[in-house]
Amino acid sequence: MPAEVILSDRKPRPSDAPAALAGLLVIDFTRVVAGPACTQTLADFGAEVIKIEQPIKGDDTRAYEHAELGGESAAFLSLNRNKQGMVLDLVIAQARDIARALIAKADIVVENFSSSVMEKYGLDYPTVSQTNPGLIYCSISAYGRTGPFAWRSGFDPIAQAESGFMSLNGFADGPPIRTGAPVVDFATGMSACNAILLALAARQRLGRGQHVEVALFDIALAMTGFSGMAYLMNGVNPSRTGNSPNDSPTVGVFDASDGPLYIACGNDRLCHRLMTQVLGRADLLTDPRFATRKARWTNRTQLRGILADIIAADRMEVWISRMNQAGVPVGRVRTVEQAFNAPEVRARDRVCRIPHPTAVSIPNVEPAITMQMTPAVEPRAAPRLGEHTTAILRARLGHSEQEIEAFRQQGAFGPIQTVA
Known part of the structure; x- marks a missing residue:
């Protein structure tokens, strides 16, 4: 029988501590790992993140198999903390209008759709920045948004394989091995967050936003690190060396x-x-x-x-x-x-439990960034599918109950029963 981690309630955040990113509005069109990892960091430090999902199924990670609690998967719960959840069927014109209205008020948009999807919906940077020149718009993709490979979709293990990164993992007498955790996804999410913060700093000085871009392949290639640089210097293909x-x-x-x-x-x-x-x-x-x-x-x-x-x-x-x-x-x-279950985890308060509407409480792994003056905000569990749709429409866009019902009837939120 495996040992069960004893989870305590989270130690309260100082009530008078400011949040580093308070006041920023992020419209989050991401799903799976890299994009949600990026926007979760923004949410953890005070940005208001509105996660927009497709109706019925939502983010693919909601159905991942690792573990389930309160109707949600471990993957989804681990990547979407502190976000508000909204459903929009972007095929419907009224849903696209809502998305554009939210973007017009936003500081940041993050998207990781396949190439040309945002253009098809009129939600691409050249279009939306016309009405919001201060917008920082981050695109996360497999091979970039420009060039002959922009059309290609891809996931973490494909980037590991094609970049040479996977060839460095494993033992000399065995095959290339992908990492157990999707490290390229996580590194891409971190890099996307860095790019957004850099663009925020630039906006402070220059007065306008910009389009920033991060690609899984580019990150994986950079992660070959010393080995990639050594190859460029001596022309010798590096080999696998196992754990050493x-x-x-x-x-x-x-x-x-x-x-x-x-x-x-x-x-x-x-x-x-x-x-x-x-x-x-x-x-x-x-x-x-x-x-x-x-x-x-x-x-x-x-x-x-x-x-x-x-x-x-x-x-x-x-x-x-x-x-x-x-x-x-x-x-x-x-x-x-x-x-x-290690003492280092307990000593550094790395895990705790937080409330959840259907599971009573769920485990929580604390953000891996510690800030003395502006610590992470009090964690809220990842949203249920469409949980905040009507609240966002009322509070952010000022729509009446009659207008929201009209959107519902027009199919903007998908089938009526999918919206909380």
């Missing part, structure tokens, strides 16, 4: 007698501490095979074998204690279950 960057013999996973550890001695100083203060094997540093970084790499198979035998002879806690005392970077190789 550059196949270093003193960096990677080593098995203690009761479980795996990750040790990261990536320079001479740390290697010296490992050999002398932790392992008690100063002789390894005088051995010509291991005396220098280059020698250690040349004889990496022999050195890794020696280290593996030593570490296998004692328990994880013994090695962790010694390495911490010596200042040698080390960590347990944990499962997700072990990680979420």
